[in-house]
Amino acid sequence: xxxxxxxxxxxxxxxxxxxxxxxxxxxxxxxxxxxxxxxxxxxxxxxxxxxxxxxxxxxxxxxxxxxxxxxxxxxxxxxxxxxxxxxxxxxxxxxxxxxxxxxxxxxxxxxxxxxxxxxxxxxxxxxxxxxxxxxxxxxxxxxxxxxxxxxxxxxxxxxxxxxxxxxxxxxxxxxxxxxxxxxxxxxxxxxxxxxxxxxxxxxxxxxxxxxxxxxxxxxxxxxxxxxxxxxxxxxxxxxxxxxxxxxxxxxxxxxxxxxxxxxxxxxxxxxxxxxxxxxxxxxxxxxxxxxxxxxxxxxxxxxxxxxxxxxx
Numbered sequence: 146x147x148x149x150x151x152x153x154x155x156x157x158x159x160x161x162x163x164x165x166x167x168x169x170x171x172x173x174x175x176x177x178x179x180x181x182x183x184x185x186x187x188x189x190x191x192x193x194x195x196x197x198x199x200x201x202x203x204x205x206x207x208x209x210x211x212x213x214x215x216x217x218x219x220x221x222x223x224x225x226x227x228x229x230x231x232x233x234x235x236x237x238x239x240x241x242x243x244x245x246x247x248x249x250x251x252x253x254x255x256x257x258x259x260x261x262x263x264x265x266x267x268x269x270x271x272x273x274x275x276x277x278x279x280x281x282x283x284x285x286x287x288x289x290x291x292x293x294x295x296x297x298x299x300x301x302x303x304x305x306x307x308x309x310x311x312x313x314x315x316x317x318x319x320x321x322x323x324x325x326x327x328x329x330x331x332x333x334x335x336x337x338x339x340x341x342x343x344x345x346x347x348x349x350x351x352x353x354x355x356x357x358x359x360x361x362x363x364x365x366x367x368x369x370x371x372x373x374x375x376x377x378x379x380x381x382x383x384x385x386x387x388x389x390x391x392x393x394x395x396x397x398x399x400x401x402x403x404x405x406x407x408x409x410x411x412x413x414x415x416x417x418x419x420x421x422x423x424x425x426x427x428x429x430x431x432x433x434x435x436x437x438x439x440x441x442x443x444x445x446x447x448x449x450x451x452x453x454x455x456x457x
Contacts, residue, residue: 159178162177174264242276295317297357300357312337313336319345340367412426
């Protein structure tokens with residue numbers, strides 16, 4: 146969990162170590178201050194992962210008169226007189242990156258034969274490793290929150306479990322299914338191994354109370370691999386698992402998903418050997434490009450940059 150007091154103590158300890166070393170200038174080792182504290186900097190991980198929730202909570206409680214009075218009294222102190230609370234909440238969020246910037250600046254000014262250079266180099270490498278770990282954990286948490294959000298917004302007449310190990314959220318948005326008598330608006334949710342095709346009930350959700358906004362009409366499960374086959378201008382996933390029945394939704398064997406931009410604002414989705422082979426359109430070229438990029442991230446597209454240039 147979050148231990149704000151411990152995080153504060155980590156900062157105080159680092160500042161004390163730096164002041165002690167600086168008092169011995171020029172016989173000081175600034176890098177030793179960071180080397181001894183590297184493991185302690187992990188205290189920032191849970192704080193950063195919960196930062197967005199903290200901002201949401203602050204926004205909610207800021208509407209309460211009691212909290213506004215409390216904060217007004219706190220601001221009378223010299224330390225917080227000119228800043229709001231969000232200015233303080235963001236400081237730990239930025240701490241690791243600022244340490245990296247500081248140490249890289251010191252490295253740039255440090256002779257390669259200086260006794261402190263190895264320690265500075267190691268500190269930068271370890272902090273960058275920590276920053277990458279934080280980014281990965283934050284992405285995983287955002288994926289989890291997005292999957293729960295999608296799951297709760299779709300009505301399938303039974304429980305839909307989208308949260309699964311390794312599954313991530315990629316993109317969502319309105320598309321239009323082309324037919325003989327015009328275009329039918331639909332809504333896509335693209336995950337790392339599934340495409341959920343839904344009807345958007347936004348026009349009557351207001352009258353339905355708290356009912357889910359979307360109705361799932363088709364769930365496509367596909368494979369994901371970095372070695373997907375490319376047959377220009379189509380981008381093809383690899384064979385995968387069987388589509389599972391959900392409620393009254395048609396169940397089919399899904400081997401391969403083919404995504405093909407077909408000119409203008411249109412693209413084609415096809416599952417060879419199944420009944421799914423439809424043309425869809427987007428509302429703008431930017432929207433089409435974003436969908437193409439999303440499919441590219443699945444390993445479907447190896448030549449997307451060339452394709453996007455051709456469509457402009």
